[in-house]
Amino acid sequence: MADSLNRRRSERKDIAYTFTYSVEEPYELRLSMTLADNLDVLMLDLSDLGMAIVTKDNLPVGAKLLLKFNLMNLKLSGEERLRRLEIKGEVASNVMFPDTSHRIGICFNKVSEEDKAAIGEFVRLNKINDGRS
DSSP: OHHHHSOOOSOOEEEEEEEEEEEEEOHHHHHHTTTOOSEEEEEEEEOSSEEEEEESSOOOTTOEEEEEEEEEOTTSOGGGGEEEEEEEEEEEEEEEOTTSOEEEEEEEEEOOHHHHHHHHHHHHHHHHHHTOO
16 A cells, blocks of 8 residues: 555645546547547646546546646746646546546646646645645
């Protein structure tokens, strides 16, 4: 169990953001979800390597997703304050809650260096604001 607690290589920020995603693979899952795109869900935490979400959808480990969200950093000004991200990720874990919703862990597998840096800066600045270092 200790290994699972220490497996994260990057700082995470607890967060409550809504964002959208769509399933890219497996195609059978896309079909069963009626090819729905831009499904709204709640992001629980974020790092430059991945995120956790809560969704009603039972996404299998290995499913490929396209994630779309705005990262608003109130600590910055001008154009740097708002960044639109589109990141490809893969489901790494799926835990069902008693209410039948799922906590899904997602690893980013295709993220630009600029987006990765923006997420890292967002996490770092907001950790300082939280009183954590």
